[in-house]
Amino acid sequence: MNNNNINPLKNTSSEQTNPIHFSAQGIMKKFGGIDALNDVNFELRRGEVMGLVGDNGAGKSTLMKAISGAQLCDSGAFFIDGEEVKINSPHDASRKGIQIVYQDLALCENLDVTANLFLGNEIRYLDNLKIIPRALRPLNHLSMEEQTKAALRKLKVHTITSMRTKIGFLSGGQRQSIAIARATKSDSTIVLLDEPTAALGVSQTKEVLQLVKRLRETNHAVVLISHNLNNIFEVCDRITVMRQGENIGVFDTKDTTPDQVVSSITRGE
Amino acid sequence: MLKNMQEKIGYLRETQLGSFIPVLLALIAIWVYFGIVEPVFLSPRNFYFLFMQSAVVGTLAVGVTLVLLMGDIDLSIATVAGVCAAIVAVLSTKMGVSAPIACLAGLGAGALLGGIMGTIIAYFRVPSFVVTLAGLLGFQGLMMKILGIHGAINVRDPFIRGLTTTTLPDSIGLILAAIGIIIFGLAIWNNRRARNAKNLDNDLLYVSIIKFIFFSTLVLTATLILNAYRGVPLTIIILLSITGFLGWLTTSTSYGRAMFAVGGNLESARRVGISIEYMRISAFALVGFMAAVGGIIGASRYASVSFNAFAGGPLLLEAIGAAVIGGTSLFGGRGSVWNAILGALVIGSLGNGLDLAGARAADKLMFSGAILLIAVTLDAVTRGAASRK
Numbered sequence: 001m002n003n004n005n006i007n008p009l010k011n012t013s014s015e016q017t018n019p020i021h022f023s024a025q026g027i028m029k030k031f032g033g034i035d036a037l038n039d040v041n042f043e044l045r046r047g048e049v050m051g052l053v054g055d056n057g058a059g060k061s062t063l064m065k066a067i068s069g070a071q072l073c074d075s076g077a078f079f080i081d082g083e084e085v086k087i088n089s090p091h092d093a094s095r096k097g098i099q100i101v102y103q104d105l106a107l108c109e110n111l112d113v114t115a116n117l118f119l120g121n122e123i124r125y126l127d128n129l130k131i132i133p134r135a136l137r138p139l140n141h142l143s144m145e146e147q148t149k150a151a152l153r154k155l156k157v158h159t160i161t162s163m164r165t166k167i168g169f170l171s172g173g174q175r176q177s178i179a180i181a182r183a184t185k186s187d188s189t190i191v192l193l194d195e196p197t198a199a200l201g202v203s204q205t206k207e208v209l210q211l212v213k214r215l216r217e218t219n220h221a222v223v224l225i226s227h228n229l230n231n232i233f234e235v236c237d238r239i240t241v242m243r244q245g246e247n248i249g250v251f252d253t254k255d256t257t258p259d260q261v262v263s264s265i266t267r268g269e
Numbered sequence: 270m271l272k273n274m275q276e277k278i279g280y281l282r283e284t285q286l287g288s289f290i291p292v293l294l295a296l297i298a299i300w301v302y303f304g305i306v307e308p309v310f311l312s313p314r315n316f317y318f319l320f321m322q323s324a325v326v327g328t329l330a331v332g333v334t335l336v337l338l339m340g341d342i343d344l345s346i347a348t349v350a351g352v353c354a355a356i357v358a359v360l361s362t363k364m365g366v367s368a369p370i371a372c373l374a375g376l377g378a379g380a381l382l383g384g385i386m387g388t389i390i391a392y393f394r395v396p397s398f399v400v401t402l403a404g405l406l407g408f409q410g411l412m413m414k415i416l417g418i419h420g421a422i423n424v425r426d427p428f429i430r431g432l433t434t435t436t437l438p439d440s441i442g443l444i445l446a447a448i449g450i451i452i453f454g455l456a457i458w459n460n461r462r463a464r465n466a467k468n469l470d471n472d473l474l475y476v477s478i479i480k481f482i483f484f485s486t487l488v489l490t491a492t493l494i495l496n497a498y499r500g501v502p503l504t505i506i507i508l509l510s511i512t513g514f515l516g517w518l519t520t521s522t523s524y525g526r527a528m529f530a531v532g533g534n535l536e537s538a539r540r541v542g543i544s545i546e547y548m549r550i551s552a553f554a555l556v557g558f559m560a561a562v563g564g565i566i567g568a569s570r571y572a573s574v575s576f577n578a579f580a581g582g583p584l585l586l587e588a589i590g591a592a593v594i595g596g597t598s599l600f601g602g603r604g605s606v607w608n609a610i611l612g613a614l615v616i617g618s619l620g621n622g623l624d625l626a627g628a629r630a631a632d633k634l635m636f637s638g639a640i641l642l643i644a645v646t647l648d649a650v651t652r653g654a655a656s657r658k
């Protein structure tokens with residue numbers, strides 16, 4: 001697509017100007033006797049898509065859960081723009097601008113697009129009237145719907161026409177778009193995508209990859225987990241390889257071939 | 270082919286009007302049928318009694334809808350209603366407490382019992398089915414204890430009796446109906462204008478108009494029929510007001526959103542920071558409160574509180590049946606408190622019509638069973654329609 005002329009530009013600019021936005025250092029996590037994460041270092045820049053690859057059980061999802069506060073790690077530290085931050089809950093993470101899109105999406109199929117986008121974070125009337133409990137303040141339906149439309153437009157998702165459609169009636173790709181829109185609608189700077197294309201067909205995968213590229217254009221730091229190296233090579237600027245809970249190395253996409261990455265994944269070279 | 274149809278029915282049920290129409294058609298069919306077979310059925314007097322008979326079931330059905338939305342169930346509603354009614358009766362007739370205060374105590378007791386069950390469900394992760402089943406048994410015992418050896422207490426207090434014997438003067442009934450219709454119309458109109466102004470997609474104009482005509486005809490006809498007998502009963506106004514509040518709560522607040530989210534995808538609700546514990550406890554407390562309301566209406570209507578009226582009878586199944594017939598899913602995440610009232614009217618009309626036609630108790634039970642079975646099957650068939658895509 002049009003990434004041919006955007007990609008090289010973005011790549012060089014991110015290398016030259018964008019400093020490291022987020023880093024995780026010395027992350028350890030044990031499950032019983034298994035080292036799910038063993039002294040992992042990991043870093044992200046804004047305006048850059050970082051691929052995260054590795055075999056099943058390599059620890060990719062565990063690392064994402066640690067960064068998003070969904071599952072605490074045993075030891076290690078996180079830094080945003082050089083400053084250490086504590087991430088002890090999903091709430092902490094989202095306050096620091098970190099959003100995760102789960103492998104299993106976590107959308108409510110019985111609610112419509114707007115309701116899902118704002119779930120747990122609704123826009124309400126009377127929000128400065130502290131006597132009324134928050135849960136009882138009336139919802140501002142129209143404002144939420146308007147912002148939902150805007151959020152999807154910003155991501156150039158045009159296939160969802162009515163914001164009042166229940167999620168259950170949307171395709172896998174459309175659901176993925178909504179999950180991503182939810183992650184990026186607030187002032188997030190870091191978006192973690194755990195296998196967003198795993199269950200999708202060819203054209204829907206393409207849609208989602210377009211979305212990922214758009215997140216780079218909006219200056220997010222993006223992590224993309226996938227087992228499909230074609231997809232990884234299509235959109236990522238750099239690739240981190242994990243193996244048995246360790247970070248094996250980081251590759252620059254343009255100086256690397258898929259074969260090198262494969263042998264790194266399987267043999268740790 | 271079958272799948273395709275399931276999907277279509279499922280899609281229809283997801284829309285606001287679509288969830289309303291099946292139960293309304295069922296109601297109209299029942300009315301037409303009995304109207305032909307037993308012309309007395311359609312008399313104003315019979316309609317009046319039909320509404321009053323359905324009031325207790327309707328109240329409980331509206332209440333239980335709240336936990337059904339969250340994918341839970343409350344099997345103890347009828348007995349909680351009985352316990353609360355017994356408390357009100359004992360306080361007001363034997364202990365000399367003034368009736369309004371006795372009623373408040375009953376309502377508080379209902380919320381408390383519900384809240385306790387909700388707490389156990391929330392914190393000890395015991396399925397609501399089991400906890401409320403234990404409640405059903407335990408509260409039957411509690412009710413026997415409160416009622417004493419005779420198993421029944423007569424209620425003659427004018428305040429409590431007045432809750433179901435008072436009717437509004439014709440003119441007031443009409444004025445209230447008119448206000449309701451105007452508010453409904455303005456709400457539709459305003460919503461359309463606001464959506465247009467913000468460039469959001471709107472319902473087709475004729476759909477809005479049909480909705481309005483439909484609503485006004487319904488309200489106006491009901492008022493005129495009731496006026497032709499004794500007038501609009503106070504009970505109906507109380508029930509509609511509470512249902513209006515709960516309808517608003519479930520569809521237009523963060524609290525209601527959270528209910529649907531918990532019923533639709535528990536894990537997702539947890540991840541966005543909704544407190545499942547808080548939701549469960551408060552929802553079961555609300556159901557307990559509604560059960561108490563139902564209990565008080567029952568005590569007022571029968572002028573007595575007896576074990577059999579609440580615990581022994583089919584009240585529980587009728588209430589849950591009414592909610593499900595109204596289109597609320599037993600699997601959680603779909604439903605509406607308004608439909609529960611229509612469901613209660615379906616069950617009430619069926620019972621009333623069969624009574625008039627001289628059917629025996631056995632036939633009535635079998636008919637009710639068949640209707641419930643149809644409703645539950647429809648629920649199960651359309652449940653997966655959306656997610657199967």
Ligand SMILES: Nc1ncnc2c1ncn2[C@@H]1O[C@H](COP(=O)(O)OP(=O)(O)OP(=O)(O)O)[C@@H](O)[C@H]1O
Binds near residue numbers: 057061
């Ligand atoms: N909650 C848990 N309890 C016990 N072990 C766990 C838990 N979560 C993950 N693990 C283990 O930790 C290791 C890393 O798992 P993780 O899910 O991070 O792998 P992954 O790289 O995401 O794999 P996949 O590509 O299959 O998604 C695995 O050995 C897994 O079995």
Ligand SMILES: [Mg+2]
Binds near residue numbers: 061062103194
């Ligand atoms: Mg994983």
